[in-house]
Amino acid sequence: MKARFENKNVLIIGASTGIGHAIASQILEEGGTVYVAGQHKPDLDVKFFEWDAMSPDESAFNSLPDTLHSLIYCAGTINLKPFGRLTLENFTNDFQMNTLGAVAAVQPNINRLKKAKGAGVVFFSSVAANTGFTFHTSISMAKGGLQGLAIALAAEFAPSGIRFNIVAPSLTDTPLAEQLLSSEERRESSAKRHPLGRFGLPEDMATAATYLASDEASWITGQILGVDGGLGKLK
Structure with missing residues (x-):
């Protein structure tokens, strides 16, 4: 695999399991130095510090290097109710x-991202943000x-060379979705809902x-890149 992240500092928010873990693994394999909050x-083999999105502490980022080449925000929820x-x-x-x-996560680190002169920031949305689901x-x-x-x-910081993009997954086999994929029947039903015939894997999202x-x-x-097995666009 090409070492795209050699000599790069990458901050990932939420990487203990699931998609964030898969992203951290890929970046480490490609030579990056990974900081996980x-x-x-x-x-x-990451540099870890405690940080909670529900009660964020800006000072937690003080130990980061002066330059960040990428920031990937993986924290999220699945709260499905009428x-x-x-x-x-x-x-x-x-x-x-x-x-x-x-x-x-971004605001205290914006100057660190500016110093990279071409940083990439990635957020994780959902297919449900653009397609109506009950x-x-x-x-x-x-x-x-x-x-x-x-x-x-993306508009505000384009002159500074910072790129902001979104990955919008459909259902992905992670601990967060464990209840939705809790039985073989549910797994088969979820796979059939997607035009490509399967639900997502953490590695699919990490690659994107x-x-x-x-x-x-x-x-x-x-x-906004839909990584959703076609669910958001195809019938």
Whole structure:
């Protein structure tokens, strides 16, 4: 594998399991130095510090190097309920984790990203932000806000060479989706919903995210990449 991240500093928010773990693994394999902020240290050779998107502490980033070449925000939620059963607290918590958490991760590090003179920032949205699904009201709202954030930041920081892009997955086999894939029957049903006949794997998302974060995507910004087995566009 080409060492796209050799001599690069990459900050990943949330990498103990699932998609973030797969991203960290790929970047390490490609020569990157990985810094992970989260609540649990992954079983990887990364530099870890505690940080909580629900109550973010800006000072936690003080130990980072002066230059960051990539920032990947992987924190997220799956909170699927009928609209009438969602509380205002549900909406607030999902928005904090998915959207305001991204703000709290990027804002203290914007000067570090500027110093890279070509940094790549990647957020994770959802196919549900652009395609209507039953019971997805709260997560669709939060991820829609995240997409708006990314596009606005892409415009504001294009002159500084910082690129902001979004990966929008469909259902992916991670601990976060464990309940949705809890039986063989559910797994088969979920696979059949997708035009390509399967649900996503963490590696699918990691491949897309590492591409967008790397110099190979140096002319791509403000984009939403659907990695969803065709669910968002095809019937």
